[in-house]
Amino acid sequence: MTGDPQSLSQRLATWARVKSPWVTVFNSGACNACDIEIIACLMPRFDVERFGILAKGSPRHADILIVTGAVTRKQASRLLRVWEQIPEPKYVIACGACGAGGGVFQGLYHVVGDVGTVIPVDMYVAGCPPRPDEIINAVVACLNLMKEDLAQGGKEWRRKAGDTDRKETTPGTVAKDVRV
Amino acid sequence: MAEVMVPIGPQHPALKEPVNFRIYVEGEKIVRLELDLSYNHRGIEKAAEERNFIRVLPLLERVCGICSHSHATAFVKGIEEIMGLEVPARGQYIRTIIAELERMHSHLLWLGVAAHEIGFNTLLMWTWRDREAVLDTLEEMSGNRVHYNMNEIGGVRLDLSEKQVEAAQQRLPVLEERIAQYVDMVSHQETMLLRFRGVGKLSKEEILKYGTVGPTARASGVDYDVRRDDPYLVYDEVPWNVVTDSSGDVYGRTKVRIGELSESLKIVRHCIENLPGGPIRVTSAPKAAPKGEILSRYEAPRGELAHFIRTNGTDKADRLDIRTPTLANWTSVAKALVNQNLADIPVIVAAIDPCLSCTSRMTVIDTGTMAQGSISWEELVRKCRARYGTEVQP
Amino acid sequence: MTAQLTMEQVSGALKEYGSAEQVRKNRIRVSTDTQKILSAIKAAQQFLDCDHLILISCTDDTGSFGLTYHLTGPHRTVISLAVAVPRESPQVFSVSDILPPAAIYERQIHDLFGIVFSGHPGLSKLMLNEDWPDGEYPLRKDWKPNKANSYGGAAQGGT
Known part of the structure; x- marks a missing residue:
């Protein structure tokens, strides 16, 4: 983000963004369990809309991308493309054990790996699948992160000194070298 | 043009x-x-050859998050048959309860999604709210809302306590009332009649020609249900009916699924009320299975699921071929x-x-x-x- | 639902294709060979009233591949027609014209085992991703990922 974080327009943008984040869900090769739990979040029992969180079909309208599942070889390029379509500032939540580390699918011949091998992830949710309340908690935690990022002027502050294991992703180059 | x-x-x-x-x-x-x-596509069939029976069960549950119990049960009942294991009655009853609860949650989920596709979001909200009652029961019994992980070679992992049975019994009348409301609704609700009737029609001949299975086939009058045709678990002891319809369109499929909801409820109630005592699993299930091959059929919520299993005398399957209802x-x-x-x-x-x-x-x-x-x-x-x-x- | 088929009925109708054996209750297995599979399925459809293909299962038996066609009908008896396909020239007739659902299962087997179904209308890539290398069949027992090959998951290419 550019500009003075304390300016009126910036504060207005922060307020609007944090009050009503739009979420898009992408199934990168999950078993559906996380997906149905995410849909369950939208339903009367958990009702995520009371926080202003709205599920959207198009990534171009989204602020937060929730990725479910280990990334399959066929979905890797699609995931990257969806991620590229989301306008900045974008946040990625990897949902469930598979999204975080491959889960039971780690090492299978048609699986590239966890979500982090393809796109940069801001938050991981544990569980197989995580309960809807945990997913809501993750989205709300992601909003706090977003607020902090906007105040700090970007995501750079979160990078620890000497932290080089996750390279900054440049679109189109990430998953190219993935081999079996 | x-x-x-x-x-x-x-x-x-x-x-x-x-x-x-x-x-x-x-x-x-x-x-x-x-x-x-x-x-x-992840390559689960290959991984199933490399992992032993204990490790392969959690993997098979994760073939699909909606019919997780179906895949695991189809596999264990095949392996048990090769091993020649007799699963205790209580274990079989618990498996049936979970299987039918899973069918109820899947059909309620489907009804909501179908309503959403025609812009009838009120019904989506209703069914998904009622589905939570089923998921709560499943969570109480197994500890998880989606992947129950109840199966083991030779029985089930967890027993049902008095308290769990009581809690489930209290939820059933509520669900019964809601299902009755859906049965009533589908007969006269204008939106559903207009958008479902005559849409996506398939004749009985077409169903047979294209090898369609499950509620889709039963909605066209193809009387085909593995639970009755090739009985497994305790379906031959429990009173229930196969639901069919003759219209063959989306409306018929809706009616069949709603009908199956009440049948599933009946099965769950019967199993809970007649839950036999005794052990829930065999005392010492063998680790390895003798050489053999089997076609294990299972009626998943979406239709007939087939697992072709071949064992080679070790604790790993030599080959596992899964044919899912959606593919058919x-x-x-x-x-x-x-x-x-x-x-x-x-x-x-x-x-x-x-x-x-x-x-x-x-x-x-x-x-x-x-x-x-x-x-x-x-x-x-x-x-x-x-x-x-x-x-x-x- | 009609009465179940007996061993005599099955072995009578399919005796020219191979010997029948009762594997267990409700399951009858007939071993035949690749040349006769088309006519065996036709005979099962005609004389045994088999109208439903459950699945075509494929196994890797080191020297050959085992294909089993599991058929059933209103009698609800599962008739499994087994053939062995030689590994050197894995080729068998496609049954997709007499059994339309077989088309999908045959493409899947072609993808994962490399068996060629002659006469199949479109035997193109089915399960694996677009840039999976040709000639690598992951479900064969001797398949090991080759370090030199890229198995896809690339960011470019594809839709």
């Missing part, structure tokens, strides 16, 4: 699973379509879509209750006879203008 190709997916708002349709339309009418399905149903979907309106695609596709994580295969089906023609954007604009009399003279 030239065909226009409408691509949908793999990321799309209608279903939450990746699937890609290339739909060729002429005006509003669908001429033919191509499907691309294998976005979720795709050919008929492609057939049902021809000559339908573009706007009915979501509901017709949803009507088979596709489960793509299970299927994750790709197929290209050409059901039309017309040759495909391509058309440039300029030409399309020109033709549209000519058609609607708004041709602009250069």
Whole structure:
């Protein structure tokens, strides 16, 4: 983000963004369990809309991308493309054990790996699948992160000194070298 | 008039699973379509050969998050048969309870999704709220809302306590009342009648020709249910009926699924009330299975699920071949879509209750006879203008 | 639902294709060979009223591949027609014209085992991703990922 974080327009943008984040869900090769739990979040029992969180079909309208599942070889390029379509500032939540580390699918011949091998992830949710309340908690935690990022002027502050294991992703180059 | 190709997916708002349709339309009418399905292919069949029976069960549950108990049960009952194990009655009853609760949660989920596809979001909210009662019961019994992990070779992992049985019994009348309301609703609710009737029709002959299974087949009068035809668990001891319908359209499929909801409720109630005592699993199940092969059939919520298992005397399967109900149903979907309106695609596709994580295969089906023609954007604009009399003279 | 088929009925109708054996209750297995599979399925459809293909299962038996066609009908008896396909020239007739659902299962087997179904209308890539290398069949027992090959998941290419 550019500009003075304390300016009126910036504060207005922060307020609007944090009050009503739009979420898009992408199934990168999950078993559906996380997906149905995410849909369950939208339903009367958990009702995520009371926080202003709205599920959207198009990534171009989204602020937060929730990725479910280990990334399959066929979905890797699609995931990257969806991620590229989301306008900045974008946040990625990897949902469930598979999204975080491959889960039971780690090492299978048609699986590239966890979500982090393809796109940069801001938050991981544990569980197989995580309960809807945990997913809501993750989205709300992601909003706090977003607020902090906007105040700090970007995501750079979160990078620890000497932290080089996750390279900054440049679109189109990430998953190219993935081999079996 | 030239065909226009409408691509949908793999990321799309209608279903939450990746699937890609290339739909060729002429005006509003669908001429033919191509499907691309294998976005979720992970290679589970290979991994099942490399992991022992204990490790392979959690993997098989994760073939699909909606019918997780189906895959695990189909596998364990095959392996148990090869080993010659007799599972204690209480274990079989608990498996049946979980299986039927899973069918209820899956059908309620489907009813909501189908209602959502026709813009009837009130019903989506209702069914998903009622589904939470089923999920609560499952969570109490197994500890998880979605992946129950109840199966073990030779029985089930957890016993049902008095308290759990009581809690489940208290929830059943509420669900029964709600299901009765859906039965009533489907008979006269205007939105459903208008959008479901006559849509995506498949005749009995077509169903048999394309090898369709499950509620989709039963809605066209094909009386085919593995639970009765090849009984497993305790389905031959419990009183229940196979639900069929003769209309063959999406409306029929809705009626069959709602009918199955009440049948499942009946089975759950019977099993809970007549839960036999005794152990829930055999005392010492062998680790390895003798050489053998078996075709294990199971009626999953979406239709007949088949696991072909071959063992080689070790604690790992030599081969596991999974045929999911959705794969069997795709050919008929492609057939049902021809000559339908573009706007009915979501509901017709949803009507088979596709489960793509299970299927994750790709197929290209050409059901039309017309040759495909391509058309440039300029030409399309020109033709549209000519058609609607708004041709602009250069 | 009609009465279940007996061993005599099955072995009578399919005796020219191979010997029948009762594997367990409700399951009858007939071993035949690749040349006769088409006519065996036709005979099962005609004389035994088999109208439903459950699945075509494929196994890797080191020297050959085992294909089993599991058929059933209103009698609800599962008739499994087994053939062995030689590994050197894995080729068998496609049954997709007499059994339309077989088309999908055959493409899947072609993809994962490399068996060629002659007469199949479109035996193209089905399960694996677009840039999966040709000639690698992951479900064969001797398949090991080759470090030198890229198995896809690339960011470029594909839709």
